[in-house]
Amino acid sequence: MRKIFSFLLLAALLTGTGFAQAAEEWGIDGEKKARFEAKVVDVLCELTGDCPANCGDGKRQLGLLKDDGTLILPVKNFDIFAGANNDLIGFCQKRIVADGLLINNPKMPLFALQFKKLAPDGKWSRADQFGKDWSKANGGKKGSQWFKNDATIKKIISENGVYGIPGLKAKE
Amino acid sequence: MDGAARKGSMMKKILTLALALAFALSAVPDAQAAKSTRVSVTGEIVDTWCYVTEIMYALGTAHHQCAVWCAAGGIPVSVKDKAGNVYVVLKVEGDGTNVANPRILNIQTHKVTVDGDLYERDGVKYLIVTKVANDQGIVNLTHDEYGIQPFGK
Ligand SMILES: [Cu+2]
Numbered sequence: 082m083r084k085i086f087s088f089l090l091l092a093a094l095l096t097g098t099g100f101a102q103a104a105e106e107w108g109i110d111g112e113k114k115a116r117f118e119a120k121v122v123d124v125l126c127e128l129t130g131d132c133p134a135n136c137g138d139g140k141r142q143l144g145l146l147k148d149d150g151t152l153i154l155p156v157k158n159f160d161i162f163a164g165a166n167n168d169l170i171g172f173c174q175k176r177i178v179a180d181g182l183l184i185n186n187p188k189m190p191l192f193a194l195q196f197k198k199l200a201p202d203g204k205w206s207r208a209d210q211f212g213k214d215w216s217k218a219n220g221g222k223k224g225s226q227w228f229k230n231d232a233t234i235k236k237i238i239s240e241n242g243v244y245g246i247p248g249l250k251a252k253e
Numbered sequence: 254m255d256g257a258a259r260k261g262s263m264m265k266k267i268l269t270l271a272l273a274l275a276f277a278l279s280a281v282p283d284a285q286a287a288k289s290t291r292v293s294v295t296g297e298i299v300d301t302w303c304y305v306t307e308i309m310y311a312l313g314t315a316h317h318q319c320a321v322w323c324a325a326g327g328i329p330v331s332v333k334d335k336a337g338n339v340y341v342v343l344k345v346e347g348d349g350t351n352v353a354n355p356r357i358l359n360i361q362t363h364k365v366t367v368d369g370d371l372y373e374r375d376g377v378k379y380l381i382v383t384k385v386a387n388d389q390g391i392v393n394l395t396h397d398e399y400g401i402q403p404f405g406k
Contacts, residue, residue, distance in 0.1 A: 109306050125343045125351065128372045128379055129289075133349065140350035142329055142343065152374050154341070156302050156329050162319070163326035164302075166352050188305045188339050190376045211326060228322040237321050237358065243401055244314035245321075245362050245391045252397045 102196040102205040104180050115183040115192070118200045119145035119153065121172040127152060136173035143169040145179055145192065155179070157193040162228050163211035165194040176200040181208070289370035294380065296334035297393055298363050300324060301341060304333060309403045313395030316402045317362045324361055327352045332367060332380065340371070340380040364389040 104114040124144040126132035136143060143166055145153040155165040169177075181195035194208040212224025215231070222230055241247050300323040303311035310316060312333075324330050329351070332340045343351050351357070366387040372379040 109308065124379065125349070125381075128343070128374065129370075129381065131349070137350065137352075140352050140354075142341075142351050152377075154329070154377050160326070162322040162328070164323075164328040164352070166327045184306060186305050188337065189341075189378070191302070191305055228326065231325055233353075233355075233358070234321055234325050238318060243318040243406075244394075244396050245317035246314065249314070249396075251400075 102180055102198075104182055104195050107182060107193070109182065109184055109193075111185040112182045112193075113185065114181075116178060116180045117145075117147060117153075118176055118178050119147045120176050121169050121174065122146045122152075123173070124152070124154065136170065139166055139170040142166065143173075145169075145177075153179075153183075153192045154190070155181075155192045155194045157191070158208040158211055159195060160209050160212040160224065160227070165208055167210035167214050168194055168197055168206075168208040172197070172199065177203075180205075289372045289381070291368070292371045292380070293366065293368050293386070294332050294334055294338075294340055295366040295387075296332045296338075296340075296364070298342075298357070298361055298365060299331055299333045299339075300361075301329045301331045301339065303402075304331070305339060310395070310399045311402065313362065313393030313399075314391060315395040315399035317391065319402055320361045321358060324358050325353050330354075330357050330361070332365065338378060340378045342382060343379050344381045346382060346384060360385075360388060362391045362393070364392045 104116065106112065106114070121136065122144050123132060123136035124142045126136070127144060127146065143155070145155060147153065155169065158165040158168050178198050178200045179194055180197065182193040184191040184193065196205050197208055198205045212227060215227040216222060216224040219230065228234060242249055297312060300311060300320040302323060303309055303316065303319060329341050331342060342357060345354065345356050348354060348356055365385055367382045368384040368386055369380045369382040
């Protein structure tokens with residue numbers, strides 16, 4: 082019995098269908114681990130019928146449309162201060178299996194994408210594409226510190242200050 | 254009526270019926286194209302993730318820098334009104350992009366009044382801003398009380 086069990090465990094690990102992709106808890110109020118199949122859609126297109134090619138090429142928020150018609154809004158991935166757009170754009174109009182946290186908040190529901198794969202049998206990958214893409218676009222600088230080194234952010238903060246109001250200082 | 258004429262009128266009837274049916278079907282609203290309502294919303298531009306989850310204090314000057322980080326990172330940006338409603342901004346005045354959109358990045362934390370079309374879908378309020386009617390800039394001064402969120406610098 083034990084042998085069978087350890088064999089199953091090994092098989093699960095080797096095929097990558099085991100524990101590695103299980104959603105992890107982040108300790109956020111109302112969070113619940115969730116795994117579901119859905120089609121990746123351009124939210125603006127889905128709502129208004131304004132549909133540019135390739136779901137807006139990464140410049141538009143992407144949604145996850147389930148078979149029952151429910152539209153889920155992913156707002157976060159694994160990278161610090163980043164969304165899930167870079168993880169999903171490669172799957173525009175395709176069905177994926179999404180794994181992560183559904184956050185049932187009274188203000189509005191949110192989804193944090195942690196892993197994704199092409200449905201039904203694609204290879205799982207971690208939802209950390211933003212950091213990878215940023216790193217590639219910034220000469221290999223560490224993606225984990227992207228927000229401190231990003232040129233767009235630096236420009237905005239240097240012009241207006243951390244509080245957003247030029248010249249405003251904290252009380253001594 | 255002879256046989257041929259009867260057949261002809263029958264064909265006509267079927268054709269009319271088919272046309273009527275086709276018209277009726279096309280008149281049924283497409284399940285995809287949701288209805289919107291015209292709204293005017295006044296509130297603060299916020300980072301949707303930090304504000305909704307409350308993982309940190311996420312309003313005003315104290316959180317401005319983080320709100321810029323998150324918008325640049327592609328997290329949806331919203332308008333939060335006085336009543337606490339969160340409107341996810343999908344479009345601003347004819348600009349068809351909404352991920353790290355430069356226009357939206359540059360009005361983070363501002364208090365604005367916007368006119369737009371509201372689409373409600375599965376618990377989320379999506380807003381297509383047709384006009385930024387008023388932009389008061391940043392008026393919510395929270396840094397003296399909350400410092401700089403999240404790292405204190
Ligand atoms: Cu924040």
